Amino acid sequence: MNQxxxxxxxxxxETGRKxxxxxxLGGAITTAAIALIKTATGQLVPAAVPYTDPTxxxxxxxxxxxxxxxxxxxxxxxxxxxxxxxxQDLYGIITPSDLHFERHHGGVPAIDPERYELxxxxxxxxxxxxxxxxxxxFPSVSRIAFLECSGNFRTGKETMTPxxxxxxxxxxxWTGVMLSTLFREAGVQPKASWFLAxxxxxxxxxxxxxxxxxxxxxxxxxxxxxxxxxPEQGYPARLFLPGWxxxxxxxxxxxxxxxxxxxxTREETSKYTEPVLGGKIRQFSFDMDARSIITFPAxxxxxxxxxxxxxxxxxxxRGRITQVDISTDAGKTWQLAALQDPVLDKAHTRxxxxxxxxxxxTEILSRAVDETGYTQPTLAQLxxxxxxxxxxxxxxxxxxxxxxxxxxxxxxxxxxx
Amino acid sequence: MNQxxxxxxxxxxETGRKxxxxxxLGGAITTAAIALIKTATGQLVPAAVPYTDPTxxxxxxxxxxxxxxxxxxxxxxxxxxxxxxxxQDLYGIITPSDLHFERHHGGVPAIDPERYELxxxxxxxxxxxxxxxxxxxFPSVSRIAFLECSGNFRTGKETMTPxxxxxxxxxxxWTGVMLSTLFREAGVQPKASWFLAxxxxxxxxxxxxxxxxxxxxxxxxxxxxxxxxxPEQGYPARLFLPGWxxxxxxxxxxxxxxxxxxxxTREETSKYTEPVLGGKIRQFSFDMDARSIITFPAxxxxxxxxxxxxxxxxxxxRGRITQVDISTDAGKTWQLAALQDPVLDKAHTRxxxxxxxxxxxTEILSRAVDETGYTQPTLAQLxxxxxxxxxxxxxxxxxxxxxxxxxxxxxxxxxxx
Numbered sequence: 151m152n153q154x155x156x157x158x159x160x161x162x163x164e165t166g167r168k169x170x171x172x173x174x175l176g177g178a179i180t181t182a183a184i185a186l187i188k189t190a191t192g193q194l195v196p197a198a199v200p201y202t203d204p205t206x207x208x209x210x211x212x213x214x215x216x217x218x219x220x221x222x223x224x225x226x227x228x229x230x231x232x233x234x235x236x237x238q239d240l241y242g243i244i245t246p247s248d249l250h251f252e253r254h255h256g257g258v259p260a261i262d263p264e265r266y267e268l269x270x271x272x273x274x275x276x277x278x279x280x281x282x283x284x285x286x287x288f289p290s291v292s293r294i295a296f297l298e299c300s301g302n303f304r305t306g307k308e309t310m311t312p313x314x315x316x317x318x319x320x321x322x323x324w325t326g327v328m329l330s331t332l333f334r335e336a337g338v339q340p341k342a343s344w345f346l347a348x349x350x351x352x353x354x355x356x357x358x359x360x361x362x363x364x365x366x367x368x369x370x371x372x373x374x375x376x377x378x379x380x381p382e383q384g385y386p387a388r389l390f391l392p393g394w395x396x397x398x399x400x401x402x403x404x405x406x407x408x409x410x411x412x413x414x415t416r417e418e419t420s421k422y423t424e425p426v427l428g429g430k431i432r433q434f435s436f437d438m439d440a441r442s443i444i445t446f447p448a449x450x451x452x453x454x455x456x457x458x459x460x461x462x463x464x465x466x467x468r469g470r471i472t473q474v475d476i477s478t479d480a481g482k483t484w485q486l487a488a489l490q491d492p493v494l495d496k497a498h499t500r501x502x503x504x505x506x507x508x509x510x511x512t513e514i515l516s517r518a519v520d521e522t523g524y525t526q527p528t529l530a531q532l533x534x535x536x537x538x539x540x541x542x543x544x545x546x547x548x549x550x551x552x553x554x555x556x557x558x559x560x561x562x563x564x565x566x567x
Numbered sequence: 568m569n570q571x572x573x574x575x576x577x578x579x580x581e582t583g584r585k586x587x588x589x590x591x592l593g594g595a596i597t598t599a600a601i602a603l604i605k606t607a608t609g610q611l612v613p614a615a616v617p618y619t620d621p622t623x624x625x626x627x628x629x630x631x632x633x634x635x636x637x638x639x640x641x642x643x644x645x646x647x648x649x650x651x652x653x654x655q656d657l658y659g660i661i662t663p664s665d666l667h668f669e670r671h672h673g674g675v676p677a678i679d680p681e682r683y684e685l686x687x688x689x690x691x692x693x694x695x696x697x698x699x700x701x702x703x704x705f706p707s708v709s710r711i712a713f714l715e716c717s718g719n720f721r722t723g724k725e726t727m728t729p730x731x732x733x734x735x736x737x738x739x740x741w742t743g744v745m746l747s748t749l750f751r752e753a754g755v756q757p758k759a760s761w762f763l764a765x766x767x768x769x770x771x772x773x774x775x776x777x778x779x780x781x782x783x784x785x786x787x788x789x790x791x792x793x794x795x796x797x798p799e800q801g802y803p804a805r806l807f808l809p810g811w812x813x814x815x816x817x818x819x820x821x822x823x824x825x826x827x828x829x830x831x832t833r834e835e836t837s838k839y840t841e842p843v844l845g846g847k848i849r850q851f852s853f854d855m856d857a858r859s860i861i862t863f864p865a866x867x868x869x870x871x872x873x874x875x876x877x878x879x880x881x882x883x884x885r886g887r888i889t890q891v892d893i894s895t896d897a898g899k900t901w902q903l904a905a906l907q908d909p910v911l912d913k914a915h916t917r918x919x920x921x922x923x924x925x926x927x928x929t930e931i932l933s934r935a936v937d938e939t940g941y942t943q944p945t946l947a948q949l950x951x952x953x954x955x956x957x958x959x960x961x962x963x964x965x966x967x968x969x970x971x972x973x974x975x976x977x978x979x980x981x982x983x984x
Contacts, residue, residue: 209674257626
């Protein structure tokens with residue numbers, strides 16, 4: 151947390167502004183009974199029982215597993231084939247496992263871990279099958295890293311939340327075996343350059359991956375945020391390619407075929423490719439470029455004049471985030487946000503910036519910079535680089551939120567076609 | 568992960584040993600249908616439906632929240648007043664929020680966040696009440712840190728798991744406001760030296776905390792692992808004192824009274840004090856000393872001769888873990904374990920050590936060292952320092968696992984009275 155003390159030191163002194171709306175003792179005490187309670191997402195739901203002072207009744211004894219408070223309604227809002235992480239409701243950098251985004255091509259399969267097998271064959275000296283137990287016996291590693299779908303951008307209307315705009319990114323602590331370890335076991339041959347990763351779901355998802363990524367930092371992961379991988383994220387095991395587009399991180403992985411050329415599967419020819427300038431198509435665009443989004447304040451919250459902590463997430467598939475710039479004047483000037491430690495390689499990084507809003511209409515924006523020097527582009531810059539027909543993948547534009555005089559925060563959708 | 572490549576490089580080459588029990592192609596293929604399936608904890612449960620090749624049937628579409636695989640039975644094993652984290656079933660350093668240990672004195676209260684208030688009064692210039700919304704408007708911080716009950720040691724029989732021996736420790740990413748921020752708002756007076764922290768549960772838990780800890784690194788946390796704090800961990804807000812015994816991290820905190828002396832509450836006079844040598848009682852023993860435990864292999868697993876990755880957790884309430892030593896010969900010699908990055912201040916740290924077991928009976932042990940130079944003691948050293956009547960708090964002895972010739976792993980319970 152070494153980047154934060156300064157910010158706290160800069161906290162304003164008592165000057166009559168509204169940080170926070172606190173009640174001096176002797177002021178009004180809330181006593182009215184309520185029949186409706188408000189959930190975290192603003193829904194009003196009937197209180198199940200008359201509210202009782204919790205110090206006067208015995209509480210619930212410890213259980214076999216804990217539970218989420220009924221006052222917190224955290225949902226992924228599923229749509230066809232995907233469901234999105236509610237970024238605007240979350241804190242810090244870890245995504246709760248049950249709120250990790252989902253994007254499936256054939257639904258979530260039910261796989262018996264005792265029957266699970268991973269086959270490695272092709273250009274290897276020793277084709278091998280590994281049971282889940284086998285995989286867990288190898289030396290293991292853990293890393294905290296994000297995973298993002300390359301189709302993670304939606305726009306079109308003002309009433310969109312961060313979840314709706316770019317909720318196809320989540321972060322977990324992943325644990326598994328380095329793929330390089332399995333490559334050594336199988337004896338991947340020197341001339342091998344690509345491998346096919348195949349999933350055991352109804353889509354039998356396949357992608358071609360450079361062998362170099364397998365040697366570098368690819369993992370076969372079987373655990374997520376401390377526990378076994380969730381079914382929606384590939385139980386019992388998935389490929390994890392730090393920083394690479396979600397689709398290549400093949401879930402429920404059952405087969406790796408090593409070869410000396412890519413396999414040209416459906417998901418890397420008709421899908422997951424992007425038009426670029428000059429009438430060409432970009433293929434094998436694996437890396438997720440640096441991006442950020444302000445998650446507070448964001449639609450649908452309404453803010454008050456005075457001090458506001460602007461907060462959000464920044465990440466890059468190419469390395470560490472080194473800088474996040476914040477503009478509170480529609481992009482005219484930029485200030486540095488504080489980055490919350492630990493700032494990890496290829497990981498969601500929480501940024502914060504304390505801002506004194508004067509009550510005038512404005513736009514707030516964030517802009518990420520990563521350790522390669524890459525700066526998150528505006529939508530106009532993306533269009534200039536890739537053309538108006540740039541498709542729906544790898545769109546990482548700077549996102550602007552409009553704050554009205556009434557404090558209402560809405561998304562600023564931009565058109566590019 | 569910079570401490571791990573060496574270990575992977577050291578991975579043994581093909582020499583006929585059992586890492587892992589893999590199947591060369593052409594070997595037997597498992598085809599038998601099973602009516603029973605084995606869960607992660609070894610239970611056999613009836614398969615709900617005949618098993619179907621998951622590539623042949625559509626999977627489950629994305630949902631509002633994800634779920635744990637039915638093949639993974641993770642439970643906290645509640646007993647009176649507490650439930651314990653299944654350390655032997657977990658990976659990495661994050662504890663899933665629903666598996667965070669619980670220790671309550673009056674059960675888990677149901678608190679309406681809209682009615683929640685935190686009062687700060689006593690030796691302050693401005694007594695204040697904060698709503699949850701108020702607390703969230705302040706500058707926030709996140710940190711990954713462990714939380715451990717000071718009564719976290721059980722012994723007595725060989726058939727004990729890490730969960731049963733020391734499952735009253737868990738780790739989360741905590742988010743909230745620094746207590747120092749609230750202290751400045753309220754104007755804590757220069758002569759103030761202690762504060763009372765009071766919970767809003769049926770026990771109305773109270774502890775006295777030095778004001779210095781409040782200025783240093785104490786937090787009022789309202790989020791855990793990305794989402795709102797769970798009810799079992801103090802929803803909607805708790806005190807969090809990095810590195811200090813769990814009981815002082817008052818859950819459901821509703822009142823802070825600032826004073827110039829400790830309040831001598833029940834939980835720091837009749838409880839949470841320890842006899843020491845010379846017939847005296849030690850009080851206000853806040854810091855949790857360095858500790859470690861091997862979580863694999865551990866009871867109830869059975870291992871096979873050959874390469875075994877010994878893995879476990881080490882932590883210290885006084886700072887970072889700098890070293891974990893492993894003995895595989897009952898304490899005669901010690902080797903360095905690899906520490907998984909990130910190694911954080913006052914945080915569970917995952918250690919790993921690759922060991923080639925020769926099949927002979929032996930004992931394996933781990934020993935943590937923290938950045939203050941403190942080394943985790945043996946039980947004999949604890950007894951020598953504190954006497955045979957040292958009570959049940961702050962016991963952090965080196966834990967030994969006995970591995971029999973059949974590979975069965977059991978706890979080595981030691982008596983000290």
